[in-house]
Amino acid sequence: MRLKVEDEELLYTNALASPKDIDGFVMEGDGSVTFPTGRMRLESTRSPEEGQAANVVYWCPQTFPDDIAIRWRFWPIGQPGLAIMFFCGAGRNGQDVLDPSLQERNGIYDQYHHGDINAYHVSYFRKSYPSERRLQTANLRKSYGFHLVAQGADPIPHVVDCDPPYRMEVLKCGADIVFSIEDIPIFHFTDDAVSYGPVLGAGKIGFRQMAPLVAEYSDLEIYKVRRR
Numbered sequence: 753m754r755l756k757v758e759d760e761e762l763l764y765t766n767a768l769a770s771p772k773d774i775d776g777f778v779m780e781g782d783g784s785v786t787f788p789t790g791r792m793r794l795e796s797t798r799s800p801e802e803g804q805a806a807n808v809v810y811w812c813p814q815t816f817p818d819d820i821a822i823r824w825r826f827w828p829i830g831q832p833g834l835a836i837m838f839f840c841g842a843g844r845n846g847q848d849v850l851d852p853s854l855q856e857r858n859g860i861y862d863q864y865h866h867g868d869i870n871a872y873h874v875s876y877f878r879k880s881y882p883s884e885r886r887l888q889t890a891n892l893r894k895s896y897g898f899h900l901v902a903q904g905a906d907p908i909p910h911v912v913d914c915d916p917p918y919r920m921e922v923l924k925c926g927a928d929i930v931f932s933i934e935d936i937p938i939f940h941f942t943d944d945a946v947s948y949g950p951v952l953g954a955g956k957i958g959f960r961q962m963a964p965l966v967a968e969y970s971d972l973e974i975y976k977v978r979r980r
Contacts, residue, residue, distance in 0.1 A: 839874075864960075
């Protein structure tokens with residue numbers, strides 16, 4: 753059964769169109785943020801040959817409650833690589849995900865799934881390895897841990913065939929998570945709060961990229977939602 757919600761309140765809106773729009777955002781890893789087309793372009797400044805050390809995470813400074821819709825527009829510019837949206841990001845003991853008491857993070861993936869934070873993370877436009885490019889999927893993982901909890905087909909083609917922007921949405925309502933691209937449901941996961949720990953709630957969102965992906969983002973909106 754499809755999760756049915758309605759927008760209740762606009763909590764946050766950000767065009768991601770100029771440097772003033774990213775005031776307070778926090779980069780982990782060596783990344784560059786520019787606006788050559790009036791959209792936030794994110795890319796690593798390190799060689800992909802450096803592996804995980806070349807990847808980046810870019811956190812929005814706002815903390816959001818549970819029961820939200822996260823919407824943004826995605827413009828892939830150059831591949832290979834992959835993109836991830838972190839959400840419900842928080843310290844494992846309830847700290848802010850950007851609390852300086854937490855272990856330092858610099859984009860290496862292990863730090864995000866086996867460090868001292870919890871989060872859900874949706875990976876999409878997964879085109880880093882030949883196996884990913886052969887059959888393209890979007891994955892949902894839950895951390896702490898590297899738990900693959902849901903998967904669906906990713907309709908975004910290779911860059912050469914892309915016609916962006918692509919409208920992305922993560923809907924998190926209690927134990928339910930729905931990921932959609934262009935209003936096409938990709939997966940629906942219901943967290944049983946047992947298999948991989950308690951359901952995650954309030955926290956931060958963050959954009960992650962695996963080098964050498966170059967991508968742009970715009971029109972970030974966060975809505976408080978309620979079930980119909």
